[in-house]
Amino acid sequence: MATPTQPTPAPGKKINRIGLEPIAYRGSKTTLCAGCGHNAITERIIDSFWELGISPDQVLKLSGIGCSSKSPAYFLNQSHGFNSVHGRMPSVATGAVVANRKMIAIGVSGDGDTGAIGIGQFVHLMRRNLPMVYIIEDNGCYGLTKGQFSPTADLGSKLKTGVINDLPPIDTCALAIELGASFVARSFSGDPKQLKAILKAALSHRGTAMIDVLSPCVTFNDHEGSTKSYSYAKDHEEPLSDVSFVPFFEDITIDYDPGTSTTVSLHDGSKIVLTKMTEDYNPTDRLLSLRMLRETAMRNEFATGILYVEPDKPDFIDLLGLVDEPLAHLDESRTRPGKAALDEIMESFR
Amino acid sequence: MSATDAAVQEVGLRPTTQRIVNDFAIQVATVNGSGSQTANLVLLRSIFQMGVPVSGKNMFPSNIAGLPTWYTIRASAKGYIGRKKEVDFLVAMNPETAREDVLTLPPGAAVVYDEPLKLNELRKDLVFYPVPFDKLMQPITSDAKLRRLVRNMVYDGVLSRLLSVDMGQMEKALKKQLGKKLKAIEMNMSALKAGYDYAEANFTKQDPFVVEPMNKTQGMILIEGNAAAAIGCMMAGVTVVAWYPITPSSSLPEALIDYLKKYRRDPESGKTTYAVVQAEDELAALGMVIGAGWAGARAMTSTAGPGVSLMAEFAGLGYYAEVPAVIFDIQRAGPSTGLPTRTGQQDILSTAVLSHGDTNHPLLLPSSVTECYTMAMEAFDLAEQLQQPIFVMSDLDLGMNTWMAHPFEYPTTPFKRGKRLDAETLKKLGQFGRYRDVDGDGIPYRSVPGDGMPSYFARGSGHNEQALYSERADDYTKNLDRLSRKFQTAKKMMPKPDVDMAAEGGIGLIAYGTTHWAIVESRDQLKAERGLQTSYLRLKAYPFGEEINDFIDRHDRVYVVEQNRDAQMLSLLRIDLTPARVLKLRSIRHYAGLPIDGRSVTTELLSQEGEPDLGPKVSSFGTVGAD
Numbered sequence: 006m007a008t009p010t011q012p013t014p015a016p017g018k019k020i021n022r023i024g025l026e027p028i029a030y031r032g033s034k035t036t037l038c039a040g041c042g043h044n045a046i047t048e049r050i051i052d053s054f055w056e057l058g059i060s061p062d063q064v065l066k067l068s069g070i071g072c073s074s075k076s077p078a079y080f081l082n083q084s085h086g087f088n089s090v091h092g093r094m095p096s097v098a099t100g101a102v103v104a105n106r107k108m109i110a111i112g113v114s115g116d117g118d119t120g121a122i123g124i125g126q127f128v129h130l131m132r133r134n135l136p137m138v139y140i141i142e143d144n145g146c147y148g149l150t151k152g153q154f155s156p157t158a159d160l161g162s163k164l165k166t167g168v169i170n171d172l173p174p175i176d177t178c179a180l181a182i183e184l185g186a187s188f189v190a191r192s193f194s195g196d197p198k199q200l201k202a203i204l205k206a207a208l209s210h211r212g213t214a215m216i217d218v219l220s221p222c223v224t225f226n227d228h229e230g231s232t233k234s235y236s237y238a239k240d241h242e243e244p245l246s247d248v249s250f251v252p253f254f255e256d257i258t259i260d261y262d263p264g265t266s267t268t269v270s271l272h273d274g275s276k277i278v279l280t281k282m283t284e285d286y287n288p289t290d291r292l293l294s295l296r297m298l299r300e301t302a303m304r305n306e307f308a309t310g311i312l313y314v315e316p317d318k319p320d321f322i323d324l325l326g327l328v329d330e331p332l333a334h335l336d337e338s339r340t341r342p343g344k345a346a347l348d349e350i351m352e353s354f355r
Numbered sequence: 356m357s358a359t360d361a362a363v364q365e366v367g368l369r370p371t372t373q374r375i376v377n378d379f380a381i382q383v384a385t386v387n388g389s390g391s392q393t394a395n396l397v398l399l400r401s402i403f404q405m406g407v408p409v410s411g412k413n414m415f416p417s418n419i420a421g422l423p424t425w426y427t428i429r430a431s432a433k434g435y436i437g438r439k440k441e442v443d444f445l446v447a448m449n450p451e452t453a454r455e456d457v458l459t460l461p462p463g464a465a466v467v468y469d470e471p472l473k474l475n476e477l478r479k480d481l482v483f484y485p486v487p488f489d490k491l492m493q494p495i496t497s498d499a500k501l502r503r504l505v506r507n508m509v510y511d512g513v514l515s516r517l518l519s520v521d522m523g524q525m526e527k528a529l530k531k532q533l534g535k536k537l538k539a540i541e542m543n544m545s546a547l548k549a550g551y552d553y554a555e556a557n558f559t560k561q562d563p564f565v566v567e568p569m570n571k572t573q574g575m576i577l578i579e580g581n582a583a584a585a586i587g588c589m590m591a592g593v594t595v596v597a598w599y600p601i602t603p604s605s606s607l608p609e610a611l612i613d614y615l616k617k618y619r620r621d622p623e624s625g626k627t628t629y630a631v632v633q634a635e636d637e638l639a640a641l642g643m644v645i646g647a648g649w650a651g652a653r654a655m656t657s658t659a660g661p662g663v664s665l666m667a668e669f670a671g672l673g674y675y676a677e678v679p680a681v682i683f684d685i686q687r688a689g690p691s692t693g694l695p696t697r698t699g700q701q702d703i704l705s706t707a708v709l710s711h712g713d714t715n716h717p718l719l720l721p722s723s724v725t726e727c728y729t730m731a732m733e734a735f736d737l738a739e740q741l742q743q744p745i746f747v748m749s750d751l752d753l754g755m756n757t758w759m760a761h762p763f764e765y766p767t768t769p770f771k772r773g774k775r776l777d778a779e780t781l782k783k784l785g786q787f788g789r790y791r792d793v794d795g796d797g798i799p800y801r802s803v804p805g806d807g808m809p810s811y812f813a814r815g816s817g818h819n820e821q822a823l824y825s826e827r828a829d830d831y832t833k834n835l836d837r838l839s840r841k842f843q844t845a846k847k848m849m850p851k852p853d854v855d856m857a858a859e860g861g862i863g864l865i866a867y868g869t870t871h872w873a874i875v876e877s878r879d880q881l882k883a884e885r886g887l888q889t890s891y892l893r894l895k896a897y898p899f900g901e902e903i904n905d906f907i908d909r910h911d912r913v914y915v916v917e918q919n920r921d922a923q924m925l926s927l928l929r930i931d932l933t934p935a936r937v938l939k940l941r942s943i944r945h946y947a948g949l950p951i952d953g954r955s956v957t958t959e960l961l962s963q964e965g966e967p968d969l970g971p972k973v974s975s976f977g978t979v980g981a982d
C-alpha cells in the first residue's frame with residue numbers, strides 16, 4: 006500500500022485518504038437476486054477498500070464460477086478482474102500474485118466452488134500462505150445451478166424439494182487453520198459492522214486471509230430448516246468478540262478496556278482489537294481456535310469473528326525469494342542471460 | 356521356424372576379414388537401477404569424441420529398480436541419428452532378458468555376455484564373447500554395492516578393445532561424466548582397464564564392427580531435448596514456471612530450475628528473477644501459468660499426455676480469455692497411463708483442439724534438440740503476440756535421449772511482446788476495448804496490471820469487445836469470428852515448413868518431429884536401393900500455412916508419416932485441405948512406443964507402392980569405411 010498523501014477534501018464531497026469518492030470503488034450493477042447475501046458482502050468489500058484508501062488499479066480481483074464468483078464484477082470497476090473457471094481460482098491467483106507481488110489480491114469463491122470442485126486447490130492455497138484475501142460466500146448450496154447441496158450444507162438441512170442432507174459439512178475455517186492459513190475468520194453477510202472490520206483487517210494482513218462469510222441464498226436456501234438462512238444465522242451467530250480494526254494510518258483512539266480486550270498487530274502496523282464478549286479468546290492459539298470451532302459447531306452455532314491469526318508467518322512470496330520488482334515487469338535485460346552464460350552451458354555439453 | 360533355422364545356418368558367420376566401420380548399433384541390456392547409465396554414456400561419448408556421429412536411445416521401464424532396460428548406441432558414418440532397428444552388437448547383462456535378446460539378433464551379430472549365462476549355446480550364427488564380470492570385479496573392490504555399480508564399466512573396457520574405441524577417449528569421457536569425484540573415477544578406471552585387459556588376453560576379434568576416427572563431430576555437443584528446451588525457456592526470459600512431475604517431462608523443469616538458479620539471480624540482491632512452483636497437479640500448474648500470463652509474465656509449464664488431458668479446461672480459458680501461456684508436451688505412448696516410458700506422437704489431434712467448445716491451439720513441432728531450444732523462444736514470442744496458449748509438441752525420444760547438435764546460437768532478436776497497450780496507442784485508439792479488432796488481424800491490444808493502462812475484466816464467460824459480460828448472440832459470434840481471424844493470422848506467424856522438392860510429380864512425404872530422422876534415412880534408402888526419388892515437407896507448426904497446398908499440388912501422392920495409430924496429423928490435414936488434396940494423402944504410422952526407424956518407413960512405403968522391400972541392394976555387410 007502506498008503511503009497516503011492527505012488531499013484536501015472538496016467541501017461536501019466524501020473522499021478517502023487518496024482522494025477518491027466511494028463511487029470509484031463501485032462495480033457494474035449486480036445481476037444477483039435481490040436480497041442475496043452476496044450483494045451485502047459486495048457492499049462491505051467496497052466500503053473496506055474505500056475506507057482503507059487502497060488504489061483500485063492496484064487490485065487484482067479474482068473468482069471461480071458461481072453466483073458468488075460473479076460478484077467481482079460488482080465492485081472495484083477500475084481493478085484488474087479475472088473470473089476464471091469453477092473451483093480453480095486459487096491457482097490463477099497464485100500465478101498472478103507471483104507474477105506481480107505489488108498487487109493486492111482479493112478472491113471471491115462460493116462454498117461449492119471452494120468446498121467441492123475446488124477443495125484441492127483451496128487446500129494448497131492455504132498451505133502456501135499466498136498473500137491474498139480469500140472470501141467464501143457460503144450459502145450451503147449451489148446457487149447458480151439451482152439449489153443443490155454443497156459440501157458446507159449442514160447435516161440434516163433440507164432442500165426446498167424436501168431432500169435432506171445426510172452428509173457432514175466441511176468446516177472450511179477449521180480446515181484452513183489446520184492447513185496453515187495465517188488469518189482465518191468467519192462472519193455473516195447480515196452483520197455489516199463485523200464483516201467490514203474483518204475485511205479491513207484481512208486486507209492489512211500479509212499472507213492468506215481466509216474469510217468464510219455465511220451468505221444466505223434467498224432463492225434456494227433461505228427457508229425453515231435451512232441452517233444457512235437469515236433467521237437461522239441471526240439466531241445462532243455467536244460472536245467471539247467484538248472486532249475493531251485500526252488501520253496503521255490512524256491512531257488508536259478506540260476506547261477499550263485492556264482487561265477484556267486483546268490487540269493483535271498486523272504486518273503493516275495496523276491493529277485488530279478484539280473486545281471479549283463471552284470468554285477469554287486468544288486468536289493466536291491454533292489449538293484453542295480449533296477446539297472452539299468444534300464446540301460451537303456441536304451446539305449448532307457459528308462462531309464469528311477473527312478465529313485465528315498468525316501475523317508473522319512468512320508468506321509464499323517471502324519463501325520464493327523474489328526480486329522486489331514484479332516479475333511481470335522485468336525486461337529482457339533482467340531476464341535473458343548474456344552470451345557468456347550460454348557459452349558456458351554449451352561448453353558443459355561438449 | 357524350420358525355414359528360418361535353415362536360413363540362419365546358411366548365412367552363418369561372416370568372414371572375419373570383413374570390416375564394418377562406424378556403421379552399427381550397440382545395445383546394452385541391463386536392469387534399471389544398476390547404474391549402467393554412466394557406462395553407456397561413457398561409451399557414447401568416447402565414440403563421439405573420436406569424431407564419429409552417434410546417437411543414444413534409452414528404452415527404460417516405468418519403475419525405479421529391477422526391470423529390464425535397453426540402451427542403444429548407434430554409430431553412423433553417414434550421420435543418421437534416428438533409431439536403427441537391427442542390433443549389431445549386444446551386451447547382455449540382464450539374465451531375465453538375455454535369451455530373448457540373443458534370439459532376436461540378426462545373424463552375424465556379436466554378443467558380449469556375462470559368462471555364467473552360457474548364451475553361446477543358444478545360436479551358432481553369432482559371435483560370442485563371454486566375460487567373467489564378477490571375477491574381474493573381485494580385485495577392484497570388496498564393497499558389494501560399489502561392485503554392482505562399477506561392474507558395468509567392465510563391458511566398456513571389453514568394447515573398447517573389441518571395437519577399437521580409444522582408451523584415452525574412454526578415460527576422458529569418464530572424467531567428463533563423473534566430474535570431480537576422484538575416488539569414483541579411479542575405481543571406474545580400474546574396471547575399464549580390467550575389461551580391456553581381459554579382452555586383449557582372451558579374445559580374437561571375430562566380428563566385423565570397428566570404430567575408426569573421423570572428423571564429423573568437431574565442435575558439436577551432446578544434449579537431451581529437455582535440457583535444450585530448458586535453456587531456450589531461460590533465454591526466452593521465462594519468469595514463472597509451474598509444473599507437476601511426470602515422465603518424460605520432468606527433466607525439462609528440473610534442468611530449468613538448475614539453470615535458473617545459476618543464471619537468473621539478481622547480482623546485487625541475490626534474489627531471483629523467476630519463480631518456480633511445483634503445483635498440486637497439472638490443472639493447477641496451467642492455472643498458475645494462466646494467472647501469471649494474464650498478469651504479464653512470461654510463464655510456462657511442461658507435462659505429458661495425462662497432464663495435458665487435465666489441462667483441458669484451462670487451455671480453453673486461455674484461448675477464450677486470450678492469455679499467453681507456453682505448454683510443453685513431451686509426448687509418451689498410450690491412452691490413459693499407457694506406456695509412460697515409451698515414445699510417440701499421440702497427442703497431436705487432441706491438443707490441437709484441447710478443451711470444449713470451438714477451441715483450437717497453435718502447435719510447434721520440434722524435431723531436433725536445436726529446435727527444442729529455438730522453438731522454446733519462439734513459443735514465448737508467439738504466446739504473447741497471439742495472446743493465447745502455445746503448445747510445444749516434443750516427445751520422449753527427443754526430450755530424454757541424447758542427440759548431437761551444433762552448439763546453440765545466442766538469440767539475436769529481442770523478445771516480441773505483442774500488442775501491449777501504451778499511452779501512445781491508447782491515444783490513437785481513443786478508447787480501449789480489450790477484445791476489439793483494431794488492426795483487422797484478429798489480435799486485440801492488452802493491458803497488464805500495474806502498467807498504468809486501463810484495466811479490463813478477463814473471463815471465460817461470454818464477453819463483448821469491452822470485455823463486459825455478454826450473452827448476446829451478435830457479441831458472441833463476432834468474438835468467435837475474430838478468434839478465427841486470429842487463427843488465420845497465426846498461420847502466417849508460425850514457422851514455415853522445410854521443403855525439399857526432389858520429385859515433383861511423384862512421391863511426396865510429410866512428417867514432423869522426431870519422425871524426421873527416419874525420413875532422412877528412408878529417403879536415402881529409397882534412392883540408393885530403388886532409385887526412387889521422393890520430395891519431403893517437414894512440418895514445423897500447426898496451423899498449416901499455404902506451403903502445404905503447393906506441396907500436395909505438385910505431387911501425385913503424398914505419404915504422411917507419423918508415430919501414432921490414428922493418423923492424427925493426417926486428420927488435421929483432412930480438416931484443412933480441399934477434398935482433391937485429401938485424396939492424394941496416404942498414411943504411414945508407427946506406434947509401438949519405440950522411435951520410428953528409417954527401414955520401417957521404407958518397407959511400408961514400398962508395400963503401399965505395391966513393391967516388396969528387398970532390403971539394401973548392397974547388403975550392409977558390404978558397407979565399408981566412412982564415406
Ligand SMILES: Cc1ncc(C[n+]2csc(CCOP(=O)(O)OP(=O)(O)O)c2C)c(N)n1
Nearest residue numbers: 071072073091115116117118146147148149
Ligand atoms: C467444471 C464445471 N462443472 C460444473 C459447473 C456448473 N456450476 C456452475 S456454478 C456451480 C456451483 C456454484 O456453487 P457455489 O460455488 O456454492 O456458488 P453460489 O452459486 O452458491 O454462489 C456449478 C456446479 C461449471 N461451471 N464448471
Ligand code: SF4
Nearest residue numbers: 038041072148222223
Ligand atoms: S440464486 Fe441464491 S446465490 Fe444465486 S444470486 Fe440468487 S440468492 Fe444469490
